Amino acid sequence: xxxxxxxxxxxxxxxxxxxxxxxxxxxxxxxxxxxxxxxxxxxxxxxxxxxxxxxxxxxxxxxxxxxxxxxxxxxxxxxxxxxxxxxxxxxxxxxxxxxxxxxxxxxxxxxxxxxxxxxxxxxxxxxxxxxxxxxxxxxxxxxxxxxxxxxxxxxxxxxxxxxxxxxxxxxxxxxxxxxxxxxxxxxxxxxxxxxxxxxxxxxxxxxxxxxxxxxxxxxxxxxxxxxxxxxxxxxxxxxxxxxxxxxxxxxxxxxxxxxxxxxxxxxxxxxxxxxxxxxxxxxxxxxxxxxxxxxxxxxxxxxxxxxxxxxxxxxx
Numbered sequence: 001x002x003x004x005x006x007x008x009x010x011x012x013x014x015x016x017x018x019x020x021x022x023x024x025x026x027x028x029x030x031x032x033x034x035x036x037x038x039x040x041x042x043x044x045x046x047x048x049x050x051x052x053x054x055x056x057x058x059x060x061x062x063x064x065x066x067x068x069x070x071x072x073x074x075x076x077x078x079x080x081x082x083x084x085x086x087x088x089x090x091x092x093x094x095x096x097x098x099x100x101x102x103x104x105x106x107x108x109x110x111x112x113x114x115x116x117x118x119x120x121x122x123x124x125x126x127x128x129x130x131x132x133x134x135x136x137x138x139x140x141x142x143x144x145x146x147x148x149x150x151x152x153x154x155x156x157x158x159x160x161x162x163x164x165x166x167x168x169x170x171x172x173x174x175x176x177x178x179x180x181x182x183x184x185x186x187x188x189x190x191x192x193x194x195x196x197x198x199x200x201x202x203x204x205x206x207x208x209x210x211x212x213x214x215x216x217x218x219x220x221x222x223x224x225x226x227x228x229x230x231x232x233x234x235x236x237x238x239x240x241x242x243x244x245x246x247x248x249x250x251x252x253x254x255x256x257x258x259x260x261x262x263x264x265x266x267x268x269x270x271x272x273x274x275x276x277x278x279x280x281x282x283x284x285x286x287x288x289x290x291x292x293x294x295x296x297x298x299x300x301x302x303x304x305x306x307x308x309x310x311x312x313x314x315x316x
Contacts, residue, residue, distance in 0.1 A: 012042040016054065017075050020068075023061035024141065027246040031164070044225065046071070054244045064200055076306070083299060099291030101130045103139045103148035105206075106231045107251035108276070112304060113152070116296045123296075133143060133203035135229060143281045149290045151279040152297065154248070155206035165278040166298035168305035170248035172272040175238045180262070189269040190214040197243030198224040199234050206274060207231075207246055233260065249276050249308055275276060276301060 018028040019039060029036040041226055046149075047054050054068035104113060109131075117129060134142065136153040143151045144161050151162070174180050174193050182196065190211065200215070201207040217308050226243055235252060238245040238263055246266070255261040266272050278297050280286060286294060 001012050003267065011079060012046050013075050015039045015042040015234050016046060016071070017079060019055070019062065020064065020072055020075075023063065025044070025062070045105060054123070061102060076302075080299070084136040086295070098126070098287055099128045099130070100150065100151045100290050100293050100295070101132070101148045102152060103132050103134050103142040104152040105136050105139070105154055105302055106133050107154065108152050109133060110232075112250040112300055115298050116293070120293055121297050124289065127292070136206035137204050139279070143279060146281070149280065150294055150297070152276070153206065153279065154274045154276050154279055155210055156275075156279065161282050162279045163281055163282045165294055166301055167275050167277040168250075169273050169275055170250055170305065170308055171265050172207070172246055172248055172274050173263040175178070175235060175245040175252065176262050176264065177239055177241050178259055178262055180241065182245075182264055183262040185264050187265045189267050192219055193244040193246075193266075194218055197226075199226040199237050199243040199245040200224045201231070201234065201246070202229040203225050205231070206228050210272055210274060211246060248276070250276060250304055276304075 013050070014029065015032065015034075016040075018032055019025055022028045022031065025039050026036050027041045031038065043054060050067060050071065053065050054065035054071060055062040056065055085257075102113075113131070114120070117131075120129065122125065130143070132148065136156060137193060139148070139151040139153040140156065140159055140162050142148040150165075158163075172190050177198075180196070182188050182193070198215075200211065224243075226234075226237055228237075231247060231251065234245040235241065235247065235255065239255070247263070249256065249263050252261060252263065257265055278294060278301065280290075280294070
């Protein structure tokens with residue numbers, strides 16, 4: 001994530017992990033700021049040592065093979081331990097006082113961000129933090145105008161003025177009460193959801209733009225029964241049976257664990273994914289405090305993504 005990251009272990013491990021995250025050798029090379037051939041060479045080196053391919057080459061990108069999944073679990077443990085050691089060393093040295101401003105979408109404030117902020121306070125009690133909740137569409141401008149050091153947002157389009165520090169892929173799903181007719185389904189399409197009343201996000205939220213093509217395809221010219229720029233309000237309306245809302249699992253984990261809401265993945269287009277990304281302004285060197293918080297956010301995004309993948313695996 002930065003020039004200060006530890007590189008005690010082989011670069012092949014770091015290259016493999018980035019390819020796994022990006023599902024593309026070219027994109028991994030871009031983020032690592034190295035040649036694609038160098039990344040490909042390291043992946044081939046690991047495959048030669050293991051004696052099996054790590055990735056399947058598909059039209060939509062790379063996908064881990066069974067051998068790749070096994071190696072990925074090992075790499076995740078290695079990098080997790082390395083990151084933990086780095087944080088412990090930072091804590092021992094004592095990070096100088098600093099301040100971090102983060103602009104975040106509402107969905108990250110319910111579960112993910114509080115966990116990270118608690119760890120940040122434990123490790124770096126000298127650092128102060130400011131949090132501003134905004135829609136995804138407003139966050140790039142906050143970074144460009146230096147109103148925020150870090151931005152946490154769903155489904156941001158690529159832009160030269162901001163750079164992506166990390167990303168997690170989360171599936172969009174229908175959010176309904178446990179008593180709802182759709183609650184027992186393994187997946188559902190948008191057209192079926194429309195039959196039960198839609199609770200849609202307003203245009204300042206990224207989910208609006210992800211679902212707009214599906215809404216248009218159905219020829220639904222009238223406004224949906226309920227619209228809001230608050231994901232929390234949409235969640236509460238779904239809980240009270242007022243219709244079908246749409247979110248990723250990020251931010252609703254507690255409701256799901258308590259059985260107060262059900263998340264039913266959308267089946268349109270083979271699944272619709274909303275990427276939760278961590279961003280900073282392009283060309284800016286991150287101060288120590290900002291970098292420390294970015295590392296913790298990156299780690300927690302990875303944890304949430306692995307939990308979602310485990311939850312989506314069919315029971316044997």
